[in-house]
Amino acid sequence: MLPDICTVFAQFKKEEFMKANIEQTSFTGATRYVLDEELAQIVNISMALEMPLLLKGEPGTGKTMLAHAIAESLNMPLIVLNVKSSMKLVEALYQYDTLTRLNDSRFGDSRRDVSNIEEYIKMGKIGQAFVADKRTVLLIDEIDKADTDFQDDMLDVLDQMEFDIIEIDKTVPARHRPVIIITSNAKKDLSDPFLGRCNFHHIAFPDPKMMRRIIGVHFPDIHDELMDNAIAAFYRMRDLDSVEKRPATRELINWIRALKADPDFKPKRLAKGDVPFLGVLFKKSGDYERANSFVNRRKVF
Amino acid sequence: MFLAFFYKLKEVGVPVSPTAFLTLHRALANRLIATLDEFYTASRTILVKSERYFDLFDQVFAYHFQGAELPDVEGLEMDEIARAMLEQWLADPKTMADALGMDESQLSKMTPEELIEYFKQRLKDQDGRHDGGSKWIGTGGTSPVGHSGFHPGGMRVGGVSRNKSAVKVAMERRYKDYSLSGPLTQAMVGEALKRLRNMVPTGPRDQVNVDESIYRTMKNGGEIEIAFDRRMKDRLKVILAIDNGGWSMDPYVSVVQTLFDYARAQFKEVRTFFFHNTIYDTVWEDPARYRKPMRMAELARLDPETRIIVVGDASMAPYELMSRDGSIYIQDRSGNPSIECLRMLVHTFPHSVWLNPVSASMWNYTRTIIMIRQIFPMFELSIDGLEKAVQHLMAA
Numbered sequence: 221m222l223p224d225i226c227t228v229f230a231q232f233k234k235e236e237f238m239k240a241n242i243e244q245t246s247f248t249g250a251t252r253y254v255l256d257e258e259l260a261q262i263v264n265i266s267m268a269l270e271m272p273l274l275l276k277g278e279p280g281t282g283k284t285m286l287a288h289a290i291a292e293s294l295n296m297p298l299i300v301l302n303v304k305s306s307m308k309l310v311e312a313l314y315q316y317d318t319l320t321r322l323n324d325s326r327f328g329d330s331r332r333d334v335s336n337i338e339e340y341i342k343m344g345k346i347g348q349a350f351v352a353d354k355r356t357v358l359l360i361d362e363i364d365k366a367d368t369d370f371q372d373d374m375l376d377v378l379d380q381m382e383f384d385i386i387e388i389d390k391t392v393p394a395r396h397r398p399v400i401i402i403t404s405n406a407k408k409d410l411s412d413p414f415l416g417r418c419n420f421h422h423i424a425f426p427d428p429k430m431m432r433r434i435i436g437v438h439f440p441d442i443h444d445e446l447m448d449n450a451i452a453a454f455y456r457m458r459d460l461d462s463v464e465k466r467p468a469t470r471e472l473i474n475w476i477r478a479l480k481a482d483p484d485f486k487p488k489r490l491a492k493g494d495v496p497f498l499g500v501l502f503k504k505s506g507d508y509e510r511a512n513s514f515v516n517r518r519k520v521f
Numbered sequence: 522m523f524l525a526f527f528y529k530l531k532e533v534g535v536p537v538s539p540t541a542f543l544t545l546h547r548a549l550a551n552r553l554i555a556t557l558d559e560f561y562t563a564s565r566t567i568l569v570k571s572e573r574y575f576d577l578f579d580q581v582f583a584y585h586f587q588g589a590e591l592p593d594v595e596g597l598e599m600d601e602i603a604r605a606m607l608e609q610w611l612a613d614p615k616t617m618a619d620a621l622g623m624d625e626s627q628l629s630k631m632t633p634e635e636l637i638e639y640f641k642q643r644l645k646d647q648d649g650r651h652d653g654g655s656k657w658i659g660t661g662g663t664s665p666v667g668h669s670g671f672h673p674g675g676m677r678v679g680g681v682s683r684n685k686s687a688v689k690v691a692m693e694r695r696y697k698d699y700s701l702s703g704p705l706t707q708a709m710v711g712e713a714l715k716r717l718r719n720m721v722p723t724g725p726r727d728q729v730n731v732d733e734s735i736y737r738t739m740k741n742g743g744e745i746e747i748a749f750d751r752r753m754k755d756r757l758k759v760i761l762a763i764d765n766g767g768w769s770m771d772p773y774v775s776v777v778q779t780l781f782d783y784a785r786a787q788f789k790e791v792r793t794f795f796f797h798n799t800i801y802d803t804v805w806e807d808p809a810r811y812r813k814p815m816r817m818a819e820l821a822r823l824d825p826e827t828r829i830i831v832v833g834d835a836s837m838a839p840y841e842l843m844s845r846d847g848s849i850y851i852q853d854r855s856g857n858p859s860i861e862c863l864r865m866l867v868h869t870f871p872h873s874v875w876l877n878p879v880s881a882s883m884w885n886y887t888r889t890i891i892m893i894r895q896i897f898p899m900f901e902l903s904i905d906g907l908e909k910a911v912q913h914l915m916a917a
Contacts, residue, residue, distance in 0.1 A: 261559060262566045268553050269544060269567075276572060318731055322738060326745055415570035416538055422572035 253282065253289035254434045259421065263290060266419045272378055272400035274363075274415070277423035280468020283403040286423075287359035290399060297352065299398070300359045301345035303366045309373045312344045316387050337388050346377065347392060355396040364404040368411050375417045426469065428455055438473050439480070449490035450476050457501055460514055467501040475500045526585045527568075533581055535574045541567050557586060714783060714911060724752050758824055759784065759791045760870075764833030765808055766797025773878035776902060777832055780876075784830075798837040799859040799893075800866065801848050817862055821869045828914045829866060829873035831897065835890045836879065842889050863896050874910045878902040 263286075266273040275283045291298035301312055317340045325334045332339045343351060349358040363371055377383045381394040402418065404410065426434060431451055435442065454472050467475075478497045479485050485496065495501075495515045502508040523545075530537045545567045548554055554563050561582060569578050726749035733748035740746075761784050763777060764770050770777070784791050794804035794815060804820070806813035841848065842859050867873055875897035877890065884890045884899070893899065900910040 258562050261562045265548055265553050265563050265566065268551060269548055271544070273566075274570075318735060319729075322735065322745060326743065412536075416540055418570070419566045420570045421566050422575065 253285050254430065254437055255289070256430070259286070259423070262419065262421050267399055269419070270397055272360075272375075272402055272418045274402045274404065274410070274418040274420045275423060276404050276420070278425055278466075278468060279405060280470050281423040281425055282469065283423060284359065284361055287357055287401040287403075290401065291357040294357070294399075296355055296357050296399065298357045298359060299345050299349045299352075300361060302361050303363050303370075305365045305367075307366050307370060309370050309377070310344075312346045312374065313377065313383050314344050314347045314385055314392075315342045316340060316385075317342055338390075341385060341388065346374070347383075349398040350381070350383075350392055350394040352396065352398075356398045358398040358400045360400065360402045362405060363402050364410065368414075371410060371414045375414050379417055428452075431455075431469070431472070434469060435472070435476065439476060442476070442480075443487070446476070446479065446487040449487045450479060453490045453495055454501070457495065457511060457514075460511060463502070463507045463510060465502070465504050465507060471501050471503075523564075526564075526581070529581050529585060530568065530578065533577055535569060535577050535581070537568045541570075714907070724754065726751050728752055757788060757790070758827040759788045760794065760820075760823075760827055760829045761791060762794045762796060762800065762804060762829065762831045762833075764798060764831075765795045766810065769798075769834055769836055770878075773834065773902070776878055780832065780902070796833075798833070799835070799842055799889075800831075800862050801859050802857060802862065817865065821865070823870075825870055826872070827870055829870045830910070830914075831873070831875045832902065833875070833877070834879050835875065835877055835893045835899070836887045837889050839888050839892075842892060860892065860896070863893065867896055872914050872916075873897065874913055875899040876902045876906065876910060881906070 263273060275286065277283055287300075288298060290296075316337070320330075320332075321334060321337070321340045324330045324332055328334070346358065349356045360374070363374075378400060381397060382391055384391050428451055431454075432447060435447055435451065439447075450472070454467065454475070458466050460466075475497060478500050479487075482496070489496070493515065495511075498508060498511050498515065502511045527537060527542050545564055548563055548567065554560050564582075565575065565578055569575060728750045730748045730750045733750075734746065737746040737748055738744065761781065763781065765777075781793065784793075792806075794806060795808050795810050796804050797810060800817075802817050803814045804817075805811065806815060845856050845858050848859070875893060877884070877899055879887075879890070879901075881901040884894065890899070898910075898913055900906040900913070
């Protein structure tokens with residue numbers, strides 16, 4: 221996700237940071253992620269208790285980025301399981317590649333041993349996290365897309381830290397307990413047994429002060445005037461009534477990039493109520509229209 | 522340890538489980554928690570599993586560890602008003618001071634806490650003299666949970682300076698928006714209705730059915746034969762019947778609009794009908810209820826698997842529901858009381874619900890709601906209600 225943000229960030233003081241963080245075991249933040257102390261504490265407690273951490277929050281509050289940040293700062297590999305609505309739990313654990321085996325047994329032109337089923341077992345994302353040589357960060361993204369059964373069964377696996385491969389009757393235990401981060405966009409609650417096994421945190425949308433720091437990390441050389449005006453205008457636009465998809469951090473960052481790229485743009489225009497490149501902030505046509513009429517109305521006065 | 526805290530949480534309605542409580546103790550035993558701030562974060566992340574209860578948790582925490590008062594029912598409104606006054610004071614100190622008959626400079630010397638206390642005192646006085654309700658107070662909006670939350674200083678990362686923002690902290694209830702009383706947005710409607718679907722195979726056979734392929738190949742003595750299936754598509758039929766007549770539905774227009782918009786976008790086969798107050802022999806396809814009528818008899822010929830969602834406040838004069846010529850429109854009077862039509866609907870379409878924008882706690886005060894509830898499974902038009910309604914609609 222968000223490759224644009226990552227690239228912008230990656231340049232920032234990376235070497236310096238890596239030096240400081242070698243051999244670190246608790247999480248304090250990463251180069252491209254502005255961490256709130258509260259959240260750092262929650263991550264550390266969840267790691268110490270070996271419990272999965274469930275993160276909820278509006279899109280654009282950095283739920284997915286957090287997992288990337290943890291992986292980076294603790295120097296662990298990150299494994300991402302993107303949950304899809306049709307997904308079955310087995311797919312996340314392992315896959316028995318029957319078609320290849322069928323093909324091999326029929327045509328016999330591969331080096332695999334057809335009578336050994338194990339050669340046709342491929343690990344899924346959770347499986348990969350279990351058999352990895354070192355401790356990994358396992359990000360299970362957008363768990364709410366799957367149905368309740370998937371969620372509960374998955375937590376069983378994560379609770380016991382092992383699963384069976386039925387085809388070869390083998391149990392795969394986790395060699396190192398992964399750090400598990402689960403994200404959910406849903407406003408509604410997940411099932412009770414699921415929640416019972418997770419720690420929970422809700423990431424609120426950053427307040428303007430926090431936003432300044434986030435923007436500061438993304439654009440180290442940004443002018444104060446542009447920053448102030450852009451953030452003020454952004455929160456003004458976010459407060460519009462009856463907007464369906466409110467612009468989030470991602471939109472703000474792209475918007476500032478657009479503003480910076482426009483040679484004719486003056487930050488003063490923002491203070492006067494002019495908002496250029498509305499399309500970067502509002503992606504739904506209804507929202508765009510509403511925002512546009514709001515901006516134009518302001519101009520008249 | 523902290524047993525009282527745990528039970529207090531349970532008492533005010535935060536769903537906390539003993540297992541989670543034990544986990545918290547494990548954290549304590551492992552010396553993961555050293556300060557009160559840490560205890561706040563840790564206990565919240567471990568015990569509370571939904572942001573909707575964060576607000577309540579904040580209050581209980583403040584009560585338990587700071588001796589802050591828990592909100593009581595009478596205090597509620599006062600509290601909200603005092604808060605509104607504080608906001609007003611921040612926005613426009615002069616008007617406020619004038620309205621209170623105080624000197625502006627005198628007020629500005631007070632701390633926010635003192636201000637709130639002072640406002641409350643003034644409000645109490647006003648109550649006593651029965652000349653309260655000055656217009657500029659305005660809001661008076663109540664919420665099921667009053668009183669501000671406690672947010673330990675350590676939480677406000679980013680070095681917020683204390684002198685100015687303390688006023689803001691006094692008003693801050695960071696999680697108020699997430700509590701159960703929050704407004705129903707399209708996203709929430711979407712979440713709730715997502716589970717409402719009926720997958721049936723349609724289209725060309727273009728998906729490999731692995732199990733079937735293996736079975737047939739074995740049957741063939743190893744000669745590969747690949748079986749294809751049709752794709753699964755959602756083919757759920759939904760009928761949305763909306764009460765759009767009269768002023769009694771006016772306060773709920775926006776929430777119904779949200780539901781309507783979402784249903785349009787989500788379901789392939791959704792038909793919308795309109796009616797006023799209750800359903801007689803006809804429903805209309807146009808919002809003006811004039812041009813395109815649809816007779817009940819035609820409706821009954823539709824697929825009985827169709828899900829019927831009626832949206833209306835179900836509030837009317839009892840005769841409109843019970844009497845044989847109850848309709849307030851003369852052309853609707855067919856000699857069949859509306860309640861019979863409703864019964865027929867539920868009978869024909871076993872999967873039907875009635876969504877009522879009126880808060881469930883008020884249902885027992887309206888005769889017609891009580892009567893319609895006996896026929897139609899009725900749910901509140903809120904996040905929780907929608908979810909239950911969807912569960913009901915999908916039940917076999």
